[in-house]
Amino acid sequence: MMEFSKMQGAGNDFILVNGLKQSFKNLSELAQKLCDRHFGIGADGMMVVVPSETADIQMIYYNSDGSRGEMCGNGIRCFSRFVFEKGIVTKPSFKVETLAGIKGIELTLVDGEVEAVAVDMGSWNYETAAIPVKIDKNEFIKETISVEGKTLEMSAVLMGVPHGVIFVDEIKETETIRLGAAIEKMELFPKRINVNFVKVVNESHILVDTWERGAGKTLACGTGACASVIIAHRLGLCGSAVNVKVPGGELQISIDNEHRVMMKGKAVFVCDGLFYL
Numbered sequence: 001m002m003e004f005s006k007m008q009g010a011g012n013d014f015i016l017v018n019g020l021k022q023s024f025k026n027l028s029e030l031a032q033k034l035c036d037r038h039f040g041i042g043a044d045g046m047m048v049v050v051p052s053e054t055a056d057i058q059m060i061y062y063n064s065d066g067s068r069g070e071m072c073g074n075g076i077r078c079f080s081r082f083v084f085e086k087g088i089v090t091k092p093s094f095k096v097e098t099l100a101g102i103k104g105i106e107l108t109l110v111d112g113e114v115e116a117v118a119v120d121m122g123s124w125n126y127e128t129a130a131i132p133v134k135i136d137k138n139e140f141i142k143e144t145i146s147v148e149g150k151t152l153e154m155s156a157v158l159m160g161v162p163h164g165v166i167f168v169d170e171i172k173e174t175e176t177i178r179l180g181a182a183i184e185k186m187e188l189f190p191k192r193i194n195v196n197f198v199k200v201v202n203e204s205h206i207l208v209d210t211w212e213r214g215a216g217k218t219l220a221c222g223t224g225a226c227a228s229v230i231i232a233h234r235l236g237l238c239g240s241a242v243n244v245k246v247p248g249g250e251l252q253i254s255i256d257n258e259h260r261v262m263m264k265g266k267a268v269f270v271c272d273g274l275f276y277l
């Protein structure tokens with residue numbers, strides 16, 4: 001049997017496993033098994049707590065399809081509350097090692113409970129070689145793509161993981177699913193890509209709906225919310241402090257003048273349990 005916690009951040013749900021107490025052979029297979037919504041517990045992804053030599057603790061993230069994600073914005077908020085409330089980390093400010101670099105965490109405590117988690121998500125990268133995008137241009141900004149019989153204008157950015165951002169007049173979940181699924185796997189994106197459909201309400205409010213690489217349609221995507229603000233800000237469509245409303249809740253995203261993105265939002269425990277491996 002295996003101990004786990006189920007958590008969610010703005011409706012993006014995760015299974016957390018304490019890798020300091022138990023070790024596993026194949027994390028990709030474990031993620032697929034645990035995240036299956038019929039034969040397992042059910043979640044968008046799985047995080048494992050492991051030691052770090054360069055930070056206070058290390059987060060390993062897998063999507064529900066068993067693919068490794070370099071970073072997970074909603075996930076790192078849940079991970080941070082988990083390691084604090086389980087006593088693994090004992091201070092409200094700490095650093096988490098990820099495949100996308102070390103992230104700074106600030107917990108907001110109310111009566112000893114974690115009320116919100118702020119994450120220094122670090123900076124972004126527009127270079128097509130880094131995202132990656134297979135195109136003979138340095139950046140992929142407002143480029144035209146044809147998919148599922150539609151011509152769309154998309155911009156791409158690496159926010160720890162690859163993100164595409166498409167601005168729409170109206171968000172339709174059926175289109176997020178139909179178009180997102182096709183764009184994720186286009187040859188243009190050798191490592192696949194997360195796809196965000198964005199409606200700008202005003203300069204401090206946007207709506208985002210995301211099709212996630214390796215997880216499909218989710219109720220929120222933290223790195224996607226960050227990517228959407230970054231691109232909207234670059235195109236002059238929003239300011240540098242934005243409330244991002246997603247189907248599962250909302251996130252506060254801000255860009256500082258050192259080219260860094262800060263994300264703040266909740267992280268909620270759903271349950272603790274035992275899984276029969």
Ligand SMILES: N[C@H](CCC[C@H](N)C(=O)O)C(=O)O
Nearest residue numbers: 069072073074161221222223
């Ligand atoms: N599916 C993403 C990783 C999780 C991102 C998302 N859950 C977030 O909150 O940032 C990828 O493989 O690129």
